Amino acid sequence: MKMINNHPYHLVDNSPWPLTGSIGAMTTTTGMVMWMHKNESYLMIIGIIINLLTMYQWWRDIVREGTFQGKHTLKVVEGLKLGMILFIISEVFFFISFFWSFFHSSLAPTVEIGMMWPPKGIKTFNPMGVPLLNTMILLTSGMSITWAHHSIMGANHSQTTKGLTVTVMLGIVFTILQAYEYKEAQFCISDSVYGSTFFMATGFHGLHVIIGTTFLLICLIRHLNYHFSKTHHFGFEAATWYWHFVDVVWIFLYITIYWWGS
DSSP states (O other): OOOOOSSSOOOOOOOSHHHHHHHHHHHHHHHHHHHHHHOOOHHHHHHHHHHHHHHHHHHHHHHIIIIISOOOOHHHHHHHHHHHHHHHHHHHHHHHHHHHHHHHHHSSOOGGGTTSSSOTTOOOOOTTSHHHHHHHHHHHHHHHHHHHHHHHHTTOHHHHHHHHHHHHHHHHHHHHHHHHHHHHOSSOTTSHHHHHHHHHHHHHHHHHHHHHHHHHHHHHHHHHTTOOOSSOOHHHHHHHHHHHHHHHHHHHHIIIIIIITO
16 A cells, blocks of 8 residues: 655655665776876776766656656755755865965965975966966856746757756866866976965866756756756756856856966
């Protein structure tokens, strides 16, 4: 006999994906250590494959629950929104730690780095080159994702598709340009505290752009499969919030590290 819930909450079913996800994370991390120290990448590749398979199947289950089984009620979506807001706040503090490190070293340069900033011997990027272009790309992507968001709220399917497609393409172009910038860099992560703070801050931001682009690409695929409506599209809304967060962090990175810090 099937029990009918008398509450609006979603009590999740047993799932193997948290376990396989943790195994994948451990395998990837261990594999990265082996790759860095022994130049052996097979364990890291296995970990990445486990993570990708876990992500696909876990996301598939969530789509089923929220879209086809109706388990994402208004009360559940309210909780999901709060969870996403708290997650973004935690990400804000994550990046604050990098800015703190950067300003700690740049505002009072020590004798070990020549009492100057950038440190002696560091040839920095021209902030008016690729960094400025990437800034324009991300600001444009912020406008295109807002276009898509307003379109989905107005039940305009084709405009939402166009806005999402443009945003995903801009995210990919940003990542390609940042990879090119890293390839052309005349300093590395081990070049004093400047190299460490630069590559940690911009590198983690680049990782967040890749995550955000993947987030939006999944939303685009779901949108093309008519998973969203004008009143039920929290997955898309969460991706939009995340992308705006990525935009804002980049503006601070550009102004402080690329422009002022150089």
